[in-house]
Amino acid sequence: MEKKFQKLGSWLIRRPWPLIACLAVMTVFLGWRLSLSRFDNSNDIWLNEANSAMGRLTGFRELFGNEDFIYLVFDGQDFFAPKTVALLAELAEDLATNLPFVKNVRWLGNAEYLEGQDGSLIVASFFDLVGRGLSRAELVERILAEKIYLHLFFDEQAEVIAMSVDFEPYPADVIDPAAQIRQALSRVLAAPEYQDLNVKVVGPPILSDIYNDLSYSEALKFLLLGLLIMTIILSYLGRSLKAAFVPLFIIIISLIWSFGLTELLGYDLNVFVILLPVLLCCSTVGVSTHIIDIYRQNRRLGQPDGQALVEAMGRSGAPCLITALTTAAGFLSFLTSDIPPCRDMGVYAAIGVMTAYVLSVILVALFYAPRRNSRSASGAKRIRRYDAFDGLMTWIYRLNMAGRRLILTLFAGIFILAFYGYSRVETESNTIGMLSPSLPLRQAYDFVDERIGGTMSVELIFDSQLAEGIKEPAFLERMERLRAFLEGRPEVTRTISVIDLLKNIGQALHDGDPAYWTLPKTRASAAQYLLLYELADGRELDKLISFDGQKARLTARAKSMDTRQVRVLTEAIETEVGRVFGDPAQVTLTGGLDWTRSMNDQMARGQRQTFTSAFITLTLIMSIAMRSLKTGLLSLAPNVVPVLATIGLAGSLGLYIDIPLLSFSPIIIGLIIDDTTHFLYRFREVFLDTGSYALSLKRTLATVGRPLLFTTLTVVGAFSFLLWSNLSGVWKFGGLGVVAFILAIVADFTLLPAILLTFKPFGPDRATEPLTPPLTAAIK
Amino acid sequence: MVAYARVALRAFLLRAPLVGLLAVGFIGLFMSTSLVAQAGRDIALKWDAVDNSQSSSFKATMTIKRGGQSLVRTMDIKRQKDPNSEKQLIVFLEPPDTRGTSYLTWAYRDHQKDDDMWVFLPAESLTRRIAGGARKGPFARGDYALEDIFRREVDEDNWELLGEVNLAGADCHALKATPLDSKATGYSKRLLWIRKDINLPTKVEYYGPKDKLLKTLVLGDFKNIQGIWLPLRQRMAAQGTDSVTTLDLTEVVFNQTFPADLFLSQNLKR
Known part of the structure; x- marks a missing residue:
């Protein structure tokens, strides 16, 4: 040698x-x-295709599309002053127009607002209320009463508000969608008119x-x-x-x-x-x-x-x-x-x-x-x-x-x-x-965790195993039990599901009477509530139930947790799923927490x-x-x-x-x-x-x-x-x-x-x- | 002073041909643009006049296919034209859970006036007026937007004749429709191919912000029923997705006489 x-x-x-x-x-x-x-x-790169979590995530995407989002959080301003409302509306428009792959931009300004009044069902956006001559205090009171958007678009004091951007599935031939999104976002936020907005941005494309x-x-x-x-x-x-x-x-x-x-x-x-x-x-x-x-x-x-x-x-x-x-x-x-x-x-x-x-x-x-x-x-x-x-x-x-x-x-x-x-x-x-606490992105994540609903989420997919089966009252009742269990957990800040939507429609149909914040009693009622919602220009249904009405999604938002806490929460959910549904095959756990575990x-x-x-x-x-x-x-x-x-x-x-x-x-x-x-x-x-x-x-x-x-x-x-x-x-x-x-x-x-x-x-x-x-x- | 006037006159005479040429150019351009717009509007008006019936009734089957799943919705649709509005009553027949759900709309010819909508839910025996919706969302979870199923007045858009093309063997006018009030619609423009022989569109492309193609509607199976041409089959495909919605019309009858109170919200419960 x-x-x-x-x-x-x-x-x-x-x-x-x-x-x-x-x-x-x-x-x-x-x-x-x-x-x-x-x-x-x-x-996506960290889990191999054979991994069951990746399989669950792929199944989720087939049903509900791209789970990527960015979240813009604003604080330190009077968000109900007409000038700020107009500026935020302009920003939302700019984001919808200039970010690539955008599906929609949602915030209080365009979030659906259902209200029942004198035999009418009013479908509006929150800031349409501004034009109704409400005082600022009345407006804030109305917003805080709208529980379905708490910790999603505003915090408990309505001092911090958020804008959420959802994306279409990224085309296969796009090399680096995250970079394109972040570059476009930087260009939008660099405009002089937005310099006074104290904005923090989080979300998977930005992190990536x-x-x-x-x-x-x-x-x-x-x-x-x-x-x-x-x-x-x-x-x-x-x-x-x-x-x-x-x-x-x-x-x-x-x-x-x-x-x-x-x-x-x-x-x-x-x-x-x-x-x-x-x-x-x-x-x-x-x-x-x-x-x-x-x-x-x-x-x-x-x-x-x-x-x-x-x-x-x-x-x-x-x-x-x-x-x-x-x-x-x-x-x-x-x-x-x-x-x-x-x-x-x-x-x-x-x-x-x-x-x-x-x-x-x-x-x-x-x-x-x-x-x-x-x-x-x-x-x-x-x-x-x-x-x-x-x-x-x-x-x-x-x-x-x-x-x-x-x-x-x-x-x-x-x-x-x-x-x-x-x-x-x-x-x-x-x-x-893993990010250093000195990095602005880490600080933004910490802020979102602390003030507005958290940056982690678990997705539960409920499978009724029958077309249109999620409209069965018994099935909805079981989903409700699981929702209540999750909202009772200290780690979970809020849940989002068709349950909230159905209750919201029920109340709005009955002139806003809180006694009707309940689930529909019959399958036909549930189906007709949802059809009414669609005919009233409701646009959230595709995010909440599968196209054939067989599966429903429940998102539980949570504050950032370490893996040990994630494991405790996911195991608790699995135990509760077994208790409520008996057949665990009816509920699939996916999303960020499942990925982490x-x-x-x-x-x-x-x-x-x-x-x-x-x-x-x-x-x-x-x-x-x-x-x-x-x-x-x-x-x-x-x-x-x-x-x-x-x-x-x-x-x-x-x-x-x-x-x-x-x-x-x-x-x-x-x-x-x-x-x-x-x-x-x-x-x-x-x-x-x-x-x-x-x-x-x-x-x-x-x-x-x-x-x-x-x-x-x-x-x-x-x-x-x-x-x-x-x-x-x-x-x-x-x-x-x-x-x-x-x-x-x-x-x-x-x-x-x-x-x-x-x-x-x-x-x-x-x-x-x-x-x-x-x-x-x-x-x- | 005289010298100044002389210089000015000389400058004018020197530049007059150029100014004249420019003026003629501008006028020509303005006139040709106006003519193109006028021609476009004329074609749109001809299309609008094809259905000269006072009322119509048909059954529509909407089949939505997405990701290997499909959803079928069957509706009974009745329409009646008044001098000031077009009234439409959609009664859902399928899926069974929604049977009897009724959707009544009054679309006013005065496009400054908001349309009226009511929904009747048989399971709750409730009729509710719907207010405030922007109609940009999907209709019954398909690829049609709510605004696509409402009547749209010709003068809600600027029309432009783009040219003449042959599309799948049919000679067509290619038109561009740009909304006058961009806030009132989810589309930045529509491109339409209108068959010259029957004055009906055979293809429509819908564009969103930044002129991004959102979806394409293809119309076919054109039939003449009671002297009125109409497409019995439509196919709307969303761009970049596997979502397709087809709409098949059957049992089409024109100029039927409906009960006087059929299109009143108070009578939806019946």
């Missing part, structure tokens, strides 16, 4: 210009493809598009910051600008290639893309730093440029290939996940890692290839000055030789504690909770599946690379412990696993195993040469210990920037990643040697330690 990589190295440095030309062409082509990349962070923007801007921000910190650390630690510049150049080219290839393969990007640049930085730095470091060691031993490079390629080629494979395998383990964006991310991140590996090998060879006119003759041996890092390696060596049993005991304790913490960790799928179950399952499959795949790769199952298994210990300990720490601190953190275990294990691979590979190489475990440890620490430490410091630096993310999942990923990398390097320098010295996986010691072997001069 070493010879093959040496051959590759010498082939690469003999043909620089054709290679450079090929790389340039490919980079331009993939850069163009990169510019065509699409982001998709809509809710802001997530897209955050994904893009944070990916770019963290890439730049990552590159900056890497430049500083690598140039300081390597004491060479070139040693810093080359990995950075490779990272940039790798990113262009990776994203270009991702687009070429037809994948959309999502919130995970924020992490990808940082992850690729880690992977690239690992490969290029190792090759460069061995090259520089060879140079210090007096080898000419070309030979030093070819030998460095030979020695590092195979372990670097294994590290790239293990990292890619970590990402590919996402293919076992039920969550489509995780699977996609697994594929494009794996492509990225392998691309970074190939480019690292080629570009390091090209950058360090001897110049035609340069001095490439061998020089005198140069012994590097003994520094603090060498001191640290010496201390680590001595610690391992003296206290390996203590180390093993200590890590066994950590493992037990970590496992306990891991079992306590909970998942969280509320995407709004199903997503959460899927995430918990995905977390276990991906970690298990990453563990199995990595064991296989390491066993093949080390030609021993025992070594493969032992090599996993210093990697599993840090990951479990970090997740366990999160569990103990009460940090939830949310969407970005879902990918934590496989990604981190795939990255930290790189250090173990370099360590083991070098250790095995020296052991086969010397037959001594102690000497192998000493030489391994002297040669690969230093680059391992440098790459870890660099990666920790890059990860620490994620702490500044506006998405909680991403900053938790950054913080926990830093902990995991530090624990991993500690485990590689202590647990791994302790395991090797204790279990002797390469066979028994064949020699005693020689006095001062050449490469261990740095370790005293």
Whole structure:
């Protein structure tokens, strides 16, 4: 293997210009493809088509259309002053005209108002009342009495009012409807006349598009910051600008290639893309730093440029290939996940890692290839000055030789504690909770939660199992019981259903007598109430009952909840459904809360599946690379412990696993195993040469210990920037990643040697330690 | 002063041909626009005059198909024209739960005056006058809007003759109707193709805000009954959805004599 990589190295440095030309062409082509990349962070992407929740949502859409909406909330003004009413009416008109895919815009100004008076049924909008000469106080009183719009279009004091925009189903050929909607909305709201309206906007298209923007801007921000910190650390630690510049150049080219290839393969990007640049930085730095470091060691031993490079390629080629494979395998383990964006991310991140590996090998060879006119003759041996890092390696060596049993005991304790913490960790799928409280969108969601009805909802679809069956009084009575149950729950702010409509019609038909706020007594009455409503220009029926009158919908609005609360509420609803309907098949739960719960179950399952499959795949790769199952298994210990300990720490601190953190275990294990691979590979190489475990440890620490430490410091630096993310999942990923990398390097320098010295996986010691072997001069 | 007048005269003489040309152009444009509008209105009036009956009676079956589901509504419809209004009584026959529900409308020729509507619910034995509805919503959950089933006066729209086309073998006038009062209708314009031979539309396209096509009505199965041409079949398809509503007319009788009190709200209970 070493010879093959040496051959590759010498082939690469003999043909620089054709290679450079090929790389340039490919980079331009993939850069163009990169510019065509699409982001998709809509809710739909997270549940696979086979998921029952997705099936329920699809069924809901077939009956009632697109469930997307945006909600504009206004406060701090006198909304009943004629001037403000006119302005809001103008805004509603502007939204209806200028937003794409709009089905309707509803607010108090055009909300249906049914009133029975002197044998007439008056169908009007609320603000038609303004023209009737009512005083402001009377108008507010009338509005507050209209319960069907409370918490929908106004709050309990009528101080906050809302405008709701519903959408038609998005055409299949529209690439990014959320972006189109948000852009059009921004244009409308930017008009000078609306600047005094204190408006907050929430809703799935806005959330999705802001997530897209955050994904893009944070990916770019963290890439730049990552590159900056890497430049500083690598140039300081390597004491060479070139040693810093080359990995950075490779990272940039790798990113262009990776994203270009991702687009070429037809994948959309999502919130995970924020992490990808940082992850690729880690992977690239690992490969290029190792090759460069061995090259520089060879140079210090007096080898000419070309030979030093070819030998460095030979020695590092195979372990670097294994590290790239293990990292890619970590990402590919996402293919076992039920969550489509995780699977996609697994594929494009794996492509990225392998691309970074190939480019690292080629570009390091090209950058360090001897110049035609340069001095490439061998020089005198140069012994590097003994520094603090060498001191640290010496201390680590001595610690391992003296206290390996203590180390093993200590890590066994950590493992037990970590496992306990891991079992306590909970998942969280509320995407709004992932937004930083400092973001205006999060503040808007919090405001809506606090003042006007909440931002979450559960949809109940009642199936009478007969055409026109929902008009049966017994069926309506059962729906009413469930409605009353939901309105009695503290989490639910209000319900919307045909029940309210029928009662409203009943009362209006009887001259507004509150005694008639009841359900119709006969099926014919119910059918005729609804026909009357249609003939009176009522337009809400399609949102409330299915076309054939077999199914009815009940929407329960709720304040934002965490997944545990969602689970409590949905289980309570299911129990009540069983009690009221007997046959649970008659009621289907769907909508936002159902999505959150199903997503959460899927995430918990995905977390276990991906970690298990990453563990199995990595064991296989390491066993093949080390030609021993025992070594493969032992090599996993210093990697599993840090990951479990970090997740366990999160569990103990009460940090939830949310969407970005879902990918934590496989990604981190795939990255930290790189250090173990370099360590083991070098250790095995020296052991086969010397037959001594102690000497192998000493030489391994002297040669690969230093680059391992440098790459870890660099990666920790890059990860620490994620702490500044506006998405909680991403900053938790950054913080926990830093902990995991530090624990991993500690485990590689202590647990791994302790395991090797204790279990002797390469066979028994064949020699005693020689006095001062050449490469261990740095370790005293 | 004389010099000034001379300069002004010279300037006028120099520019006169150009001004004259422009004036002729503007007048020509104005006249041709007026002629196009006049021609359009004339065609619309001819269409309006096709049904010269004083009354009519027919059975209408409205079949709405949407997403694999269908809903059938059968109605008995009677119409009577007065000098000032057109009265219409729709009695629902199907579905059975709505049988006997009656919808009485008085549409006034004076389009400044709001139409009157009453509904009778047999299950509750109640008649209620409906006030305030904008009539832009769907009629009986189909793809027709309430306003589509009301009589619309010719002079509620601006008419423009767009040209002559052959549509499915029939020579047609292509017309554009733009509402005079845009607030009173859900449509920004309608495009109509009116058959030259029988002066009836064979296709109508309805446009909403930003001139977005909302739905298309195709009329067919034209028959001459008692000397009056009418389409016995209509198909309204909403744009961008799978929703289609067909309307089939049967048992058509013109100039029938109805009881004098048939179109009175007080008598709906009967």
